[in-house]
Amino acid sequence: xxxxxxxxxxxxxxxxxxxxxxxxxxxxxxxxxxxxxxxxxxxxxxxxxxxxxxxxxxxxxxxxxxxxxxxxxxxxxxxxxxxxxxxxxxxxxxxxxxxxxxxxxxxxxxxxxxxxxxxxxxxxxxxxxxxxxxxxxxxxxxxxxxxxxxxxxxxxxxxxxxxxxxxxxxxxxxxxxxxxxxxxxxxxxxxx
Amino acid sequence: xxxxxxxxxxxxxxxxxxxxxxxxxxxxxxxxxxxxxxxxxxxxxxxxxxxxxxxxxxxxxxxxxxxxxxxxxxxxxxxxxxxxxxxxxxxxxxxxxxxxxxxxxxxxxxxxxxxxxxxxxxxxxxxxxxxxxxxxxxxxxxxxxxxxxxxxxxxxxxxxxxxxxxxxxxxxxxxxxxxxxxxxxxxxxxxxxxxxxxxxxxxxxxxxxxxxxxxxxxxxxxxxxxxxxxxxxxxxxxxxxxxxxxxx
Numbered sequence: 001x002x003x004x005x006x007x008x009x010x011x012x013x014x015x016x017x018x019x020x021x022x023x024x025x026x027x028x029x030x031x032x033x034x035x036x037x038x039x040x041x042x043x044x045x046x047x048x049x050x051x052x053x054x055x056x057x058x059x060x061x062x063x064x065x066x067x068x069x070x071x072x073x074x075x076x077x078x079x080x081x082x083x084x085x086x087x088x089x090x091x092x093x094x095x096x097x098x099x100x101x102x103x104x105x106x107x108x109x110x111x112x113x114x115x116x117x118x119x120x121x122x123x124x125x126x127x128x129x130x131x132x133x134x135x136x137x138x139x140x141x142x143x144x145x146x147x148x149x150x151x152x153x154x155x156x157x158x159x160x161x162x163x164x165x166x167x168x169x170x171x172x173x174x175x176x177x178x179x180x181x182x183x184x185x186x187x188x189x190x191x192x
Numbered sequence: 193x194x195x196x197x198x199x200x201x202x203x204x205x206x207x208x209x210x211x212x213x214x215x216x217x218x219x220x221x222x223x224x225x226x227x228x229x230x231x232x233x234x235x236x237x238x239x240x241x242x243x244x245x246x247x248x249x250x251x252x253x254x255x256x257x258x259x260x261x262x263x264x265x266x267x268x269x270x271x272x273x274x275x276x277x278x279x280x281x282x283x284x285x286x287x288x289x290x291x292x293x294x295x296x297x298x299x300x301x302x303x304x305x306x307x308x309x310x311x312x313x314x315x316x317x318x319x320x321x322x323x324x325x326x327x328x329x330x331x332x333x334x335x336x337x338x339x340x341x342x343x344x345x346x347x348x349x350x351x352x353x354x355x356x357x358x359x360x361x362x363x364x365x366x367x368x369x370x371x372x373x374x375x376x377x378x379x380x381x382x383x384x385x386x387x388x389x390x391x392x393x394x395x396x397x398x399x400x401x402x403x404x405x406x407x408x409x410x411x412x413x414x415x416x417x418x419x420x421x422x423x424x425x426x427x428x429x430x431x432x433x434x435x436x437x438x439x440x
Contacts, residue, residue, distance in 0.1 A: 012338075016331045016335065017306065017310055019327075019331070020324060020327045020328050020331060021310065021313065021319070023323070023327055024314065024319040024324045024327065025319055026313065026314065026317045026319045030316075033313070034309060034310060034313040037309055038309075039302055039305055039306045039309060105334070108338065109341070112341060112342055112345070116345050116346065119346075119349055119406060120349065122349070122402070123352045123353045123356050123357075124356075126353065126356070126357060126395075126399065127357065127361060130361045130395050131361060131364060131365070134365055134388065134391070135365075135368065138365075138369065138388070141384065142369070142372060142373065142384060166384075166387055167387045170387055170388075174391065174394050174395065177395060177398055178398060181398055181399075181402040184402045184405045185405050188405070188408075
């Protein structure tokens with residue numbers, strides 16, 4: 001089963017292509033065959049399967065219902081339901097698809113704006129992590145070199161431990177930075 | 193010559209730096225084709241709405257699709273014009289459909305391949321090509337704008353990450369350690385550099401991956417890792433040594 005991101009990636013392109021074809025008087029089946037030829041990711045794969053099943057005697061509305069139930073993304077499911085409604089009730093498909101693709105475009109813009117907002121603080125967070133650890137532990141680690149006299153003061157012996165911890169602490173900092181940076185991947189809306 | 197020896201000496205401060213410096217130039221050369229290819233592909237895609245609009249106008253004036261494309265290929269001096277001329281030239285020996293398919297393949301753009309696919313279906317179905325190309329022109333113009341939004345919005349952020357993590361961080365750390373360390377000139381710094389340089393190189397690599405992911409081009413960004421890691425480590429150690437030598 002395709003994921004939400006896989007379905008959403010090419011949905012708008014497929015919707016617009018179907019819209020253009022139907023608007024020029026080309027039938028739904030020819031438009032589906034065109035999508036099924038490839039270039040629209042999982043949507044092409046699904047439509048190819050539908051065309052194959054139609055040739056085996058399946059009903060178009062049932063195929064759309066089956067795909068709609070299987071769909072992971074709301075947008076794709078809505079698209080398939082609109083196609084199914086057109087087959088069963090002969091609705092104005094071009095108008096419905098225009099409205100739906102405008103809505104999809106708006107949703108994409110919102111998702112992208114959300115992604116941009118989520119990542120806006122990342123450069124500063126990474127720099128803060130990247131700078132603080134070496135400063136705090138680096139100065140501690142260097143103190144025996146910078147001010148050897150200070151080492152004779154009571155309680156300063158622990159600084160030698162700080163020096164030994166310098167490498168592991170920087171390694172942990174790197175792991176924290178990876179976790180912060182992973183947000184750039186995990187929150188990607190999947191829109192091109 | 194002395195400068196070169198000093199440079200070698202700088203590199204010798206970290207084994208990681210010694211290993212990654214020879215990789216920096218070949219990887220930089222590896223990054224260039226991807227960068228140029230992407231620019232070429234986007235140029236072709238950006239020209240698509242205009243080309244479709246011209247086809248629609250020519251068809252409206254009574255020309256056929258082949259004549260319309262010939263006309264466009266004559267007038268356009270850019271990459272689209274070149275590819276179309278090639279396709280038209282080829283169509284004299286093969287068929288027009290085969291030439292169109294070749295144009296789509298040579299463009300290496302999925303957007304153009306979709307358009308050609310749509311055009312072929314419209315021709316098969318005897319649909320009004322003028323109307324089809326006009327609608328496609330409007331739609332692809334909107335889709336192009338949508339594609340550009342991410343690029344435009346994220347470029348600044350990804351550039352900022354690179355600048356902060358690959359230049360500012362090593363610069364500040366090199367400066368700070370050198371200034372703090374002045375009081376103890378002649379002391380052994382190998383331990384600190386031995387940890388700091390791999391750390392700075394790893395954080396530069398991480399920043400390159402994150403900035404590439406932000407733009408949706410992680411694989412392409414991987415080629416830049418050795419370059420930025422080298423710059424980061426060299427900036428740190430170079431600044432440190434320059435301040436230590438200058439103020440000693």
